[in-house]
Amino acid sequence: MESTDTPRPAQLPITPLLPFSAAQISLFAAFIAAIFFVALVYIRNRTIARRGSAILLVGPSDAGKTAILTSLSYAGALPTHTSIQPTITSIRLSPDAPAPIKLIDVPGHPRIRDQFTEYLPDAKAVVFVVDTSTIARNGAAVAEHLHLILHAITSLPPSVTPPALLLLAHKADLLSRPPTSTPSPATLTLATERVRTVLERELEKRRIAASGSVGVEGLGDDGGDEGGAGGQSGLGGLECLGEGGAFSFSRWDGGAVECAGTWVKVARLDLGESGEKGQLSEKEPAEGEDGLEGLRRWLEELS
Amino acid sequence: MLDHCSISHKGSGAVIWSRSFTPAASQLAASPSSPVNSLVREALIEGRTAENKYEKDGYSIKWTFANELDLIFVVAYQRILQLTYIEDLLSAVKALFMKMFQPFLVAFVASLRGVTAEEFTIVQLRDALSGWDKLFDKLLKGIEDKAAQDRKSRLRPATRFELTPSPPLNDDSTTPTQSTAQVNDAQEISRNIEALKSRLKGRPSPGGKRRGKGGKGGLVDSPSGTDTDTGKRKASKSMRKWGDSVPTESDMSELDFSSDRTDVHSSPANVSGLVDSSSLGTRRKDGIYEVKDLNFAGTSDGDEGEDEDDIISRALEASAVGKDAPAAQSTLSSTFGGLFARLTGSKVITTADLEPVLNGMREHLMKKNVAKEIADKVCEGVGENLIGKKVGGFNSIKSEVRTALSNSITRILTPKTSTDLLLSIRTKLATGAASTSLSASKSKRAPYTITFVGVNGVGKSTNLSKVAFWLLQNEFKVLIAACDTFRSGAVEQLRVHVRNLGALVGEGKAGKGAVELYERGYGKDAAGIAKEAIAYAQDTGFDVVLIDTAGRMQDNEPLMRALAKLVSTNNPDKIIFVGEALVGNEAVDQLTKFDRALKDFSASAGKGRGIDGMLITKWDTVDDKVGAALSMTYVTGQPILFVGCGQTYTDLRQLRVAHILQALLKD
Numbered sequence: 001m002e003s004t005d006t007p008r009p010a011q012l013p014i015t016p017l018l019p020f021s022a023a024q025i026s027l028f029a030a031f032i033a034a035i036f037f038v039a040l041v042y043i044r045n046r047t048i049a050r051r052g053s054a055i056l057l058v059g060p061s062d063a064g065k066t067a068i069l070t071s072l073s074y075a076g077a078l079p080t081h082t083s084i085q086p087t088i089t090s091i092r093l094s095p096d097a098p099a100p101i102k103l104i105d106v107p108g109h110p111r112i113r114d115q116f117t118e119y120l121p122d123a124k125a126v127v128f129v130v131d132t133s134t135i136a137r138n139g140a141a142v143a144e145h146l147h148l149i150l151h152a153i154t155s156l157p158p159s160v161t162p163p164a165l166l167l168l169a170h171k172a173d174l175l176s177r178p179p180t181s182t183p184s185p186a187t188l189t190l191a192t193e194r195v196r197t198v199l200e201r202e203l204e205k206r207r208i209a210a211s212g213s214v215g216v217e218g219l220g221d222d223g224g225d226e227g228g229a230g231g232q233s234g235l236g237g238l239e240c241l242g243e244g245g246a247f248s249f250s251r252w253d254g255g256a257v258e259c260a261g262t263w264v265k266v267a268r269l270d271l272g273e274s275g276e277k278g279q280l281s282e283k284e285p286a287e288g289e290d291g292l293e294g295l296r297r298w299l300e301e302l303s
Numbered sequence: 304m305l306d307h308c309s310i311s312h313k314g315s316g317a318v319i320w321s322r323s324f325t326p327a328a329s330q331l332a333a334s335p336s337s338p339v340n341s342l343v344r345e346a347l348i349e350g351r352t353a354e355n356k357y358e359k360d361g362y363s364i365k366w367t368f369a370n371e372l373d374l375i376f377v378v379a380y381q382r383i384l385q386l387t388y389i390e391d392l393l394s395a396v397k398a399l400f401m402k403m404f405q406p407f408l409v410a411f412v413a414s415l416r417g418v419t420a421e422e423f424t425i426v427q428l429r430d431a432l433s434g435w436d437k438l439f440d441k442l443l444k445g446i447e448d449k450a451a452q453d454r455k456s457r458l459r460p461a462t463r464f465e466l467t468p469s470p471p472l473n474d475d476s477t478t479p480t481q482s483t484a485q486v487n488d489a490q491e492i493s494r495n496i497e498a499l500k501s502r503l504k505g506r507p508s509p510g511g512k513r514r515g516k517g518g519k520g521g522l523v524d525s526p527s528g529t530d531t532d533t534g535k536r537k538a539s540k541s542m543r544k545w546g547d548s549v550p551t552e553s554d555m556s557e558l559d560f561s562s563d564r565t566d567v568h569s570s571p572a573n574v575s576g577l578v579d580s581s582s583l584g585t586r587r588k589d590g591i592y593e594v595k596d597l598n599f600a601g602t603s604d605g606d607e608g609e610d611e612d613d614i615i616s617r618a619l620e621a622s623a624v625g626k627d628a629p630a631a632q633s634t635l636s637s638t639f640g641g642l643f644a645r646l647t648g649s650k651v652i653t654t655a656d657l658e659p660v661l662n663g664m665r666e667h668l669m670k671k672n673v674a675k676e677i678a679d680k681v682c683e684g685v686g687e688n689l690i691g692k693k694v695g696g697f698n699s700i701k702s703e704v705r706t707a708l709s710n711s712i713t714r715i716l717t718p719k720t721s722t723d724l725l726l727s728i729r730t731k732l733a734t735g736a737a738s739t740s741l742s743a744s745k746s747k748r749a750p751y752t753i754t755f756v757g758v759n760g761v762g763k764s765t766n767l768s769k770v771a772f773w774l775l776q777n778e779f780k781v782l783i784a785a786c787d788t789f790r791s792g793a794v795e796q797l798r799v800h801v802r803n804l805g806a807l808v809g810e811g812k813a814g815k816g817a818v819e820l821y822e823r824g825y826g827k828d829a830a831g832i833a834k835e836a837i838a839y840a841q842d843t844g845f846d847v848v849l850i851d852t853a854g855r856m857q858d859n860e861p862l863m864r865a866l867a868k869l870v871s872t873n874n875p876d877k878i879i880f881v882g883e884a885l886v887g888n889e890a891v892d893q894l895t896k897f898d899r900a901l902k903d904f905s906a907s908a909g910k911g912r913g914i915d916g917m918l919i920t921k922w923d924t925v926d927d928k929v930g931a932a933l934s935m936t937y938v939t940g941q942p943i944l945f946v947g948c949g950q951t952y953t954d955l956r957q958l959r960v961a962h963i964l965q966a967l968l969k970d
Binding site for chain 1: 959
């Protein structure tokens with residue numbers, strides 16, 4: 001080997017393939033990699049079964065849904081009128097909860113109650129609120145609404161985890177004697193039992209009617225719409241596990257439905273300075289106290 | 304004087320403040336049947352916000368919106384009181400409330416929309432509104448006082464026209480009330496006499512329509528009325544020329560109507576309005592003038608995905624053609640300003656912005672065969688809900704209006720009662736069977752009765768047989784009662800239908816006797832036949848009775864009474880109004896009158912029965928001009944149970960709200 005005194009050949013200038021500098025190329029490559037990772041994460045999120053994060057309050061008109069929402073959000077139920085649009089708030093179940101949960105209250109009037117289907121894919125839990133004092137009278141109408149909800153839950157696409165369903169026997173304080181005192185646990189159980197039996201009976205009637213009838217085709221369906229399990233509007237969703245006998249909440253196809261009894265005390269905003277506008281009887285619960293324990297417990301068990 | 308006043312959030316219904324002025328009103332307000340609740344349920348949700356007054360149960364309810372914060376201000380008072388200051392009170396309350404509590408309200412309403420994570424408590428709410436009660440009291444008192452003063456001041460002018468007692472004649476210092484100028488002209492004399500007479504009598508103003516508030520305004524207008532009246536009379540009244548004198552030259556020229564003198568008498572005609580220059584035809588090379596071709600609008604068969612924006616943009620273009628260059632320069636800066644405001648999310652919708660869009664929407668709906676009044680009301684309701692709302696981001700006013708309109712139409716079309724006829728039938732039969740199972744071995748339960756009413760020629764008998772076919776498919780036993788005893792061939796028509804239906808379902812489970820006709824010929828009383836038919840059905844064990852009635856015009860009072868008698872004697876479970884899809888503005892008239900007549904004339908049997916549902920026929924003749932569905936549901940509030948779209952027994956469909964909505968908004 002000869003000594004390396006000979007000058008090294010002149011460094012040829014590195015002619016780049018592209019008219020960019022090295023720094024620019026590396027930047028570009030990093031950018032592409034970032035896009036790639038973002039796309040990967042996004043696709044991964046799409047394919048994994050999504051679980052919603054919101055709580056949906058549904059139910060017939062005058063059940064007390066907005067009162068429950070304001071009670072949970074504002075530590076006291078506001079007096080309310082019939083809702084027209086869904087209301088969305090975020091609540092913390094307990095002061096040390098990690099993140100606030102979204103609470104959505106959907107109006108119950110028959111003309112606008114179908115809006116809940118927009119929020120259903122996002123829902124982790126669906127709470128069906130019923131007015132216990134009038135359920136004996138309008139059981140059929142309430143059952144129709146519940147049927148819609150059950151049908152919607154069973155028709156969710158498989159990529160979405162179906163939400164858990166809770167049946168809330170609300171206004172249980174109207175069942176207690178005298179009517180304005182704090183209800184005892186026995187009253188709450190009475191409320192849940194009443195709601196459960198009435199609704200199961202009505203839903204069973206609907207199941208029988210829906211299973212055996214020939215429906216009328218919908219307009220503009222062009223024969224492509226298979227509909228549900230027969231029935232006039234294609235409503236199915238009432239199948240039960242097991243022998244498929246009478247409808248029962250505990251054996252429902254879409255998951256067991258639980259019941260709880262609750263009540264809230266609606267605040268009187270006009271009490272202000274002149275306290276003589278309203279008289280509080282002695283046995284009335286103090287302000288700020290509400291009977292939503294059943295609901296809170298269930299929500300905590302869920303998360 | 305007021306009973307109840309409340310301020311609440313429109314969307315969720317949360318009451319921010321309320322005040323009841325009597326204990327009864329406060330109890331009512333706390334119950335589910337409070338006046339505000341009825342207002343929301345029956346006026347706002349049904350979309351009838353065009354009229355600004357709503358009455359229920361002896362209460363008169365007025366309201367106003369504050370759309371930027373989504374609030375509603377409601378005042379309820381007794382209907383018999385005629386309070387004129389309520390509108391002023393509402394606007395004053397709105398302005399004051401918003402001014403005083405703006406930041407708090409913005410935060411509160413944002414929390415109801417889920418936008419902010421701020422934590423509120425109800426105690427904070429009460430504290431924030433602490434001074435409002437006193438302010439409201441002051442405001443109310445102020446407005447009531449002002450109204451009382453206005454009333455008094457309107458009463459005062461009545462004393463102005465009493466003739467002051469004339470001063471004693473011997474007193475030289477007084478001047479007479481009338482001028483003593485020489486009056487030469489006969490007209491002046493007559494004018495003065497008239498003026499004196501009117502002052503003595505206090506004559507009401509001419510054109511009695513300007514009665515104002517309770518007629519008190521009329522007296523104020525009389526001095527001006529007198530002057531203009533006599534002035535006009537002076538110009539029009541001239542002495543009549545009798546024919547006993549020889550006509551003068553001037554008279555001859557005035558009376559000459561021969562053709563060569565027409566240029567003297569005729570005024571130049573305004574030719575510009577007679578020809579629309581854009582529709583002028585073309586002149587061919589050989590000088591012949593050809594009319595313009597009828598422009599067939601480009602049919603969009605394949606364009607299912609055409610944007611709904613197009614209709615609005617086209618409407619805007621059409622209305623913008625009228626606004627030419629003079630407006631262009633001035634709008635340049637305003638468009639930039641508007642664009643900037645919209646991007647930052649603070650553009651507030653005003654009436655002027657909404658007008659062209661709403662006009663376009665109204666025209667579009669009317670083109671789709673929606674009745675004119677209904678289109679007006681729907682668009683007005685949509686406009687009222689949008690005025691003052693903030694539109695932000697990239698949403699334009701068009702899209703806001705479009706979403707609001709589609710929501711409104713969906714709400715009107717969605718039924719508020721159950722439309723499941725099979726379930727109702729089964730429920731009724733089941734309860735009937737349960738109650739009679741102990742008494743007789745053969746069940747004598749009452750059948751489910753459905754009555755079909757409508758004007759002449761809409762297709763009642765045809766669609767009745769379609770419904771019968773469907774019920775037979777569901778294994779019910781159907782009895783058809785021929786209560787059309789007027790039209791020749793009505794009974795025979797039904798006989799043919801029953802024969803066909805019997806042949807069609809003969810193989811089924813129900814067997815041969817599943818469908819029968821009950822008829823008693825022509826000329827008899829329809830109510831009596833219906834009663835006998837129902838009794839027969841009960842005895843023989845039929846499940847459903849379909850009653851076919853004669854077609855009648857809605858204005859024909861004796862026939863409407865006869866129909867109401869049929870309804871009140873037999874108390875059918877469903878009264879179905881049959882209407883055509885082709886009907887346009889007539890639908891409103893037909894339905895209002897039928898509904899009203901049924902409710903009024905059958906009210907003797909207790910609560911008056913109205914129409915329970917509707918059946919629209921001849922749907923196959925309208926392809927997408929489906930506006931009749933919207934008009935009919937708007938007028939009655941009842942759902943459309945079926946749609947008939949052909950002449951065979953299977954041409955019966957159910958209405959799908961989404962389909963109608965798409966057909967209505969499609970271009």
